[in-house]
Amino acid sequence: MSAEGGTAGYIQHHLTNLAVCADSAKVDGVCQGFWTFHLDTLLVSGILGLVVFGLMAMLASKATAGIPSGGQNFVEMVVGLVDQQVRDTFHGRSALVTPLAITIFVWVFVMNAMDLIPVDFLPVALQAATGNHHLPFKFVPTTDPNLTFAMSLTVFVISIAMGLKVKGFGHFMHEVFAVPFGIKLAPINFLFRVVEEIARPISLSLRLFGNMYAGEMVFILIALLGLYQLPLALPWELFHILIITLQAFVFMMLTIVYMSMAAESH
Amino acid sequence: MNINATLIGQAIWFGLFIWITMKYVWPPLQKAMADRQAQIAEGLAAAERGKHEQELAAKRSADALREAKEKSAEFVAQAEKRAQQIVEEAKGNAKVEADKIVAGAKAEIEQEVERAKQQLRERVAELAVAGAEKILRKEINASVHAEMLGALKQDL
Numbered sequence: 001m002s003a004e005g006g007t008a009g010y011i012q013h014h015l016t017n018l019a020v021c022a023d024s025a026k027v028d029g030v031c032q033g034f035w036t037f038h039l040d041t042l043l044v045s046g047i048l049g050l051v052v053f054g055l056m057a058m059l060a061s062k063a064t065a066g067i068p069s070g071g072q073n074f075v076e077m078v079v080g081l082v083d084q085q086v087r088d089t090f091h092g093r094s095a096l097v098t099p100l101a102i103t104i105f106v107w108v109f110v111m112n113a114m115d116l117i118p119v120d121f122l123p124v125a126l127q128a129a130t131g132n133h134h135l136p137f138k139f140v141p142t143t144d145p146n147l148t149f150a151m152s153l154t155v156f157v158i159s160i161a162m163g164l165k166v167k168g169f170g171h172f173m174h175e176v177f178a179v180p181f182g183i184k185l186a187p188i189n190f191l192f193r194v195v196e197e198i199a200r201p202i203s204l205s206l207r208l209f210g211n212m213y214a215g216e217m218v219f220i221l222i223a224l225l226g227l228y229q230l231p232l233a234l235p236w237e238l239f240h241i242l243i244i245t246l247q248a249f250v251f252m253m254l255t256i257v258y259m260s261m262a263a264e265s266h
Numbered sequence: 267m268n269i270n271a272t273l274i275g276q277a278i279w280f281g282l283f284i285w286i287t288m289k290y291v292w293p294p295l296q297k298a299m300a301d302r303q304a305q306i307a308e309g310l311a312a313a314e315r316g317k318h319e320q321e322l323a324a325k326r327s328a329d330a331l332r333e334a335k336e337k338s339a340e341f342v343a344q345a346e347k348r349a350q351q352i353v354e355e356a357k358g359n360a361k362v363e364a365d366k367i368v369a370g371a372k373a374e375i376e377q378e379v380e381r382a383k384q385q386l387r388e389r390v391a392e393l394a395v396a397g398a399e400k401i402l403r404k405e406i407n408a409s410v411h412a413e414m415l416g417a418l419k420q421d422l
Binding site: 019037042045046060064068076083095099103106144146150 | 268269270271272273274275276277280281282284286288290293294296299301302304305
């Protein structure tokens with residue numbers, strides 16, 4: 001717990017991203033414009049992704065059809081679980097959906113899993129290493145809406161592209177303007193469609209962000225209790241294992257569902 | 267909650283990781299898993315085939331065994347029959363041989379009897395002549411009575 005600022009300061013500090021921006025984007029010395037980068041989110045998510053996907057690619061390159069090694073077996077188990085979900089839900093043919101679902105599940109899971117490291121361990125270690133005791137650094141990238149929106153918008157773009165590719169431009173436009181009420185009510189159909197399409201990425205990203213942000217907040221509040229945090233942190237941590245897995249799974253599952261909706265006719 | 271350019275950076279990361287998974291993670295794993303599935307299916311099919319073949323072989327061996335038993339029983343019966351036949355034949359042969367021997371012996375006995383009779387005839391004549399000679403020493407002339415004695419010899 002940082003000494004200055006009291007409880008509010010401690011919480012505030014833990015919820016502040018390490019932001020960098022050009023001087024022109026600063027308002028009162030704080031980065032607030034659009035051209036701001038959250039270095040912590042970018043670094044942690046990128047390093048985690050590179051490590052975990054590099055490891056998976058390495059194991060996959062050595063994959064054999066014979067008796068699999070322990071690592072290959074584990075990766076196959078995870079990938080097989082995701083693939084089973086894709087097979088059950090997505091009935092079209094696509095080389096993209098399964099890799100996309102695997103990426104989402106694995107990446108979101110490892111980023112969420114950063115939440116299981118006690119809230120002060122890594123920030124304090126980093127502050128000690130850099131010598132800057134006011135350095136803010138959020139270690140759970142999924143508590144940054146920039147990340148969740150980036151993912152959900154990417155999924156949104158891919159689903160639109162998939163709809164166009166599978167159905168063709170004419171059929172896609174027909175669906176946008178003539179379903180469900182017929183071509184005579186084209187504006188209403190279009191409005192419905194827009195609301196439906198926009199609601200998806202927003203709900204997708206806010207669900208993950210909200211759950212992880214709230215979970216992180218509870219960890220921070222528990223960490224404020226001094227010695228009493230010991231009996232409280234463990235149960236919440238155990239419960240959180242469920243949440244991080246569930247959120248990764250839900251994000252992946254909904255992505256598959258959106259892809260399948262985009263690829264199938266209404 | 268402030269949305270800023272981090273979004274773009276994160277989208278780039280996301281795209282990169284999707285690309286890595288799509289190119290380097292999923293295809294080799296999918297191939298390995300599919301290959302393994304095929305291998306397992308093949309192995310199971312081979313096991314099934316082997317089992318079936320084994321069943322067939324067991325059936326064949328049982329058939330062969332039964333056939334061999336039948337054949338051997340037939341052989342034994344045939345051999346018994348043949349033995350019976352041989353015994354019968356031998357019996358017949360022995361009987362014929364015995365009959366022949368008996369007949370031979372009988373013929374020999376007859377011959378012997380005939381010979382003895384012949385000898386006896388000759389001896390009787392001599393004895394009769396000797397007796398008569400003794401009795402009729404004086405008046406009987408052997409040469410005179412030879413004709414009569416010859417007739418007597420024939421009658422005997």
